[in-house]
Amino acid sequence: MEIELTNIRIEASESSKRALLEDINIQLNSGEITLLLGCTGSGKTTLLQTLAGLRLPDAGSITLDGTPFWKEGKVPKSILLQMGLLFQFPEQQLFARSIQREFTYSLRSYRYSEKQQQEQITKALNQWDPPVSPELERRFHLDRSPFALSGGEKRRLGLALGMVTNPHWLLLDEPSAGLEAQSVVLLLDALEQHRQAGGGGVVATHDLDTFLPCADRVLLLQEGRLIADLTPRELHDRPELLEQTGIGLPPSMRLAQQMRAAGLDLPSIGMTPEEMAESIIQSTFVEVGVQNEAKVASGPAIDLAERETTENMKVHDPKLLPNTWTPSGGLYGVMDPRLKWILYILLVTAAMLQHRWLGLTLTLVPVVTALVGLPRQTLAGCMKLMKPLLFFFIISTALSGTTLSTEGGGLHFGFSLMQAEGTLLNVYRLFIVTLASLWFSLTTPYGRMVEGLNWVLGIGKKIRLPVASFALAVSLIFRFIPMIWSEWQRFSLIVRARGKVALRPNTVRIRDLGPMVIPLLMALFQRAEDMTIAMEMRKVREHYMLGMRSSLLVWSKRDTWISMAGLIGFVLLIWIGQL
Known part of the structure; x- marks a missing residue:
């Protein structure tokens, strides 16, 4: 085969x-x-x-x-x-x-x-x-x-x-x-x-x-x-x-290389420690005598034993790291994080003030436009993540519109379009905010997110509000969004590998949700615990360095024009919401 x-x-x-x-x-x-x-x-x-x-x-x-x-x-x-x-x-x-x-x-x-x-x-x-x-x-x-x-x-x-x-x-x-x-x-x-x-x-x-x-x-x-x-x-x-690829040599190769450098050629190459020892013994008797050759061989062998772990853990060339899309690439990567926070707050505020379908749909337009700018594979992953959320919204809407009465001595089920429409409007608003949060988290590195939020909340510092702690908590929440997406993709591959069923890529059967969701939640809990321990070890606390201007914050003329366009769009959405 x-x-x-x-x-x-x-x-x-x-x-x-x-x-x-x-x-x-x-x-x-x-x-x-x-x-x-x-x-x-x-x-x-x-x-x-x-x-x-x-x-x-x-x-x-x-x-x-x-x-x-x-x-x-x-x-x-x-x-x-x-x-x-x-x-x-x-x-x-x-x-x-x-x-x-x-x-x-x-x-x-x-x-x-x-x-x-x-x-x-x-x-x-x-x-x-x-x-x-x-x-x-x-x-x-x-x-x-x-x-x-x-x-x-x-x-x-x-x-x-x-x-x-x-x-x-x-x-x-x-x-x-x-x-x-x-x-x-x-x-x-x-x-x-x-x-x-x-x-x-x-x-x-x-x-x-x-x-x-x-x-x-x-x-x-x-x-x-x-x-x-x-x-x-x-x-x-x-x-x-x-050596060319940066992998490093195993002990047998390293020892043979050191012995050749010392002027001793082995008659055969040993793939295991036993074969290597036998080759050294044969070379010892053939060439220069047991005593002298033992001295030559022992030096490299001892040196190898001390450095074996280091050689097998060589730092690889950063150019060979996975070539996947990162938030630092493209237009979204160069946008100032303060601008992203401003646009995000304006959009969420506008969405919350909308009470009609037209206003909410217009609020969705800039979010969809921003998501379309993501790489194809990243966008496809976002859509996979949104499907369970959409399913939840549909079920919630259907249940909210269901009515039950006991008139006439029996149970009568009905459906209220008005109740369902009210719920659907609310979940539609939540869906828009979720999409905006997903875009923000996928396009903004964690450090830039924290710095930008500290600047946005700078006014609160003047009245001694715990701005740094709030910024840290919000940023951690946003950081978990791409983490959930990444873990979802990883565990869906594991379940597909174990399930042995003919499916299209990135597809999971409903019957396999249990085998996937349980390990997924455990992995996320472990990630959260690791993050908590890391924060405690670094002794994260409020101090004068948090919120100060750093090299992560660079405002450009383009950011100014985008912020002005965002403000104009916000005013228009508020006006439409009042009609």
Whole structure:
């Protein structure tokens, strides 16, 4: 079974000059473990999601044994069932009240009988939770809550849930991150068993020490392009490729390089510490004698042991970071944050003073115009986020217009258009304010938002109001809006990867809202807690520096003209609202 990618291109957004993936042509074979190497932002995760059928290429084609992945905007279920994508933090996919239910959810898309399901679960437990002794129970007891596990146990359970379906293709994104040594051994054993069974594996990783010795093939990515396709042995002969991309050398390569610099050529390249030791011993006897060569070898070895962690955590070139759209780009990025706050306050005030459909609709026009200026992918994400909110508004309106009476001795249901219209007008107003808040949060970095709000509220400082605390609280609320949107997108990918159903990109079934919303809320709570701890550690408090003019506030002539236009528009909207 082969996967072939031909001229694959995936664009980041309209505002980006560089694609996430560009001109990718590779063929992946069953029975091989392929490593994806590259710095942060090189396209490893994007390529894995493309292989899993979660990302539709903007150009090119991808096939499985000659069968196209994408048909009418969807990937057939027969292909999805062959793919097993494990995200970088697999423990974040947990949602059920028991481990048994977690396994059942992962297996429900497969046509297994109850007996076959139990056999698959037992096999996964034996592989990922081997019994330590007959007296001790398994940590993954099926009736146990997954949330009662430790962090490392949750991560191991996440790996077990990804492999319990026995997919033909294992697609792993940084699978060894956060795993203890015992779990890494289990992971390597699982990969070897998968390869021996004829399955294929693609592993995106920075952990060369762990995965390079067991790999059959290495793909090296840089800025979305494939710059090398070679075997691990060939990569050892060309260490400059790893240095060129900023990945850094694993210990075996670093030691061989240091020994060559000392005038000692090893007869063979060691892929593991044991092979490296054997190569050093052979070189010692052949060339210059045991005693002298031991001195030469021990120096680099000791130096390597001290610097191993530093070498594997080299700071990558900022140019290779993910090329996604940020609030600092385009017209919205250069607008002074004080101007944004002024326009936002004027628009919200105008919307709140409108009592007719015409006035509210005219208030919506500048908001929609501003949103249209966002990059295409960002705008599409906003629309996905607005759909549940619109659904909530419609349900609220329908319920508010429903009437119930007991005249004539029975229950009579009715519908009041007047009540429904009043509610709909209010939720329409709320919808406009929500859209304006979303635009503001997506186009304004956090620091600029705080500085701008401090300036807007500067009058309150003169009468000793707690302006700084209020500005901080408001800014944190706005910061959570894009965070929710980002987390929603991430967890929708996780659910689609586990659900194995043919859907269009960025689409989630109603039945999958539970498996997605619970981890989403837990992640948001964790983000909020982390933010609170960070604020306490930084000892954020009111002091004379807050609210002072800084380099973040630069008012231009264009900002003056825009503010004047906004003020004129505000006056017109107020006038229309009084008609």
